[in-house]
Amino acid sequence: MCATCGCGDGAGARIVEPGTHTHAEGHTHTHADGHTHTHADGHTHAHADDGHTHTHADADGHTHADGHTHAQPDTETLTLETRILAKNDALAEQNRTWLRARGVRAVNLMSSPGSGKTTLLERTITALAGSVAVRVIEGDQETTFDADRIAAAGAPVLQVNTGSGCHLDALMVSTALRRLDPHDGLVLIENVGNLVCPALFDLGEDARVVIMSVTEGADKPLKYPHIFAAASIVVLNKIDLLPYVDFDTDRFAHDVGLVNRRAQILSVSATRGDGLDEWLDWLAPTRQVAATLTT
Amino acid sequence: MIPGIEVFRLTNPGVRARMVRFYDQIQREGGGRVHELAIAESVVETIAARTGERTVHKIHLEVGRLSGVSADALRFCFEVAAADTAADGATLVIDEPPGRAHCVTCGEEFVVEEPVLLCGCGSSDVRVLAGEELRILSVEVSR
Numbered sequence: 001m002c003a004t005c006g007c008g009d010g011a012g013a014r015i016v017e018p019g020t021h022t023h024a025e026g027h028t029h030t031h032a033d034g035h036t037h038t039h040a041d042g043h044t045h046a047h048a049d050d051g052h053t054h055t056h057a058d059a060d061g062h063t064h065a066d067g068h069t070h071a072q073p074d075t076e077t078l079t080l081e082t083r084i085l086a087k088n089d090a091l092a093e094q095n096r097t098w099l100r101a102r103g104v105r106a107v108n109l110m111s112s113p114g115s116g117k118t119t120l121l122e123r124t125i126t127a128l129a130g131s132v133a134v135r136v137i138e139g140d141q142e143t144t145f146d147a148d149r150i151a152a153a154g155a156p157v158l159q160v161n162t163g164s165g166c167h168l169d170a171l172m173v174s175t176a177l178r179r180l181d182p183h184d185g186l187v188l189i190e191n192v193g194n195l196v197c198p199a200l201f202d203l204g205e206d207a208r209v210v211i212m213s214v215t216e217g218a219d220k221p222l223k224y225p226h227i228f229a230a231a232s233i234v235v236l237n238k239i240d241l242l243p244y245v246d247f248d249t250d251r252f253a254h255d256v257g258l259v260n261r262r263a264q265i266l267s268v269s270a271t272r273g274d275g276l277d278e279w280l281d282w283l284a285p286t287r288q289v290a291a292t293l294t295t
Numbered sequence: 296m297i298p299g300i301e302v303f304r305l306t307n308p309g310v311r312a313r314m315v316r317f318y319d320q321i322q323r324e325g326g327g328r329v330h331e332l333a334i335a336e337s338v339v340e341t342i343a344a345r346t347g348e349r350t351v352h353k354i355h356l357e358v359g360r361l362s363g364v365s366a367d368a369l370r371f372c373f374e375v376a377a378a379d380t381a382a383d384g385a386t387l388v389i390d391e392p393p394g395r396a397h398c399v400t401c402g403e404e405f406v407v408e409e410p411v412l413l414c415g416c417g418s419s420d421v422r423v424l425a426g427e428e429l430r431i432l433s434v435e436v437s438r
Contacts, residue, residue, distance in 0.1 A: 077435045197330030225410040226363040
């Protein structure tokens with residue numbers, strides 16, 4: 001390697017005295033034309049005069065006084081300036097357009113495992129039966145346990161097993177939507193139980209719900225701010241257990257407000273029925289309210 | 296009423312096997328943050344759609360500190376996602392712009408470390424200005 005001009009060492013640009021420089025191996029030579037240039041690192045080229053080669057850092061755009069040309073560097077840098085999730089976001093937008101054209105409202109339900117969202121879905125399906133068409137996309141890493149429960153509750157359901165994937169994405173939902181073929185009403189998308197990953201992936205939904213239960217602890221909004229920040233509404237489930245657990249509802253409401261000023265908090269008990277009317281009012285405002293909707 | 300329950304998978308077997316191994320490792324480490332793998336796959340796919348079979352030498356990303364994506368986890372996941380693709384072995388350069396926000400109440404502009412939006416004045420009426428970036432800036436490929 002040449003210690004003077006830095007040929008091939010990748011150390012960045014160096015400046016060579018016009019006319020002559022010394023190589024590490026000890027030989028000296030003179031450039032016939034006496035030109036000066038700066039090398040970047042990496043590319044090689046032949047000089048027109050004596051045929052010796054240098055290594056340049058990269059396409060550094062230098063010019064030569066005598067106008068001689070080089071062979072092209074072997075790499076080039078392309079400016080992309082694109083969002084990493086552009087492909088998912090474009091697909092999500094297609095889903096959204098497709099759903100709107102059919103008059104279907106899609107809601108993305110996100111929570112950690114065990115928050116009771118499948119139970120809430122079962123209650124929702126039962127309550128809306130005969131009034132609003134409900135279809136469900138179930139996202140789980142493995143098994144069809146949840147989909148079996150939804151099917152038993154009486155709603156068309158499609159299970160998406162993501163395997164090791166920790167969230168649903170717009171492509172999975174697109175495929176599932178076309179199979180479910182909704183033409184009105186609601187599509188409820190139960191995302192994979194996870195409070196981190198689903199927040200980043202737009203599915204084409206109209207609204208995002210974060211469901212949390214009082215058994216999980218009131219510190220969740222600050223521990224998982226991204227998912228709470230992405231929520232249109234926060235459902236606090238299992239409030240029937242409040243007398244038995246240490247859960248500070250005021251602190252929870254305060255902390256949700258810190259990461260998301262807009263999200264309303266609905267307190268419900270999916271098993272006992274508390275707050276279900278408010279939940280259904282938000283979810284399906286056009287439903288026909290029956291006199292004995294909840295227990 | 297019930298059209299049936301169907302199970303389908305969308306990833307190819309090779310990718311799936313790598314994801315399973317990776318996911319197992321994450322679980323052993325007590326983590327659970329694996330969305331960086333999907334992000335890394337999206338990086339590889341997006342670049343491939345633009346540059347095809349050309350060998351990728353260097354990728355310059357922007358991953359804001361409020362984006363919810365860990366740059367370190369992304370580096371690890373990138374190796375998995377890029378294996379056997381044109382981006383295999385490519386250098387990943389990641390800029391991590393800090394979070395910046397503007398307080399609507401007092402007008403102050405300040406640095407945000409966490410996506411918890413609270414101004415020093417006590418107001419949470421805060422608009423994020425920077426830090427949520429998740430972008431591919433440029434890519435160095437063979438000619």
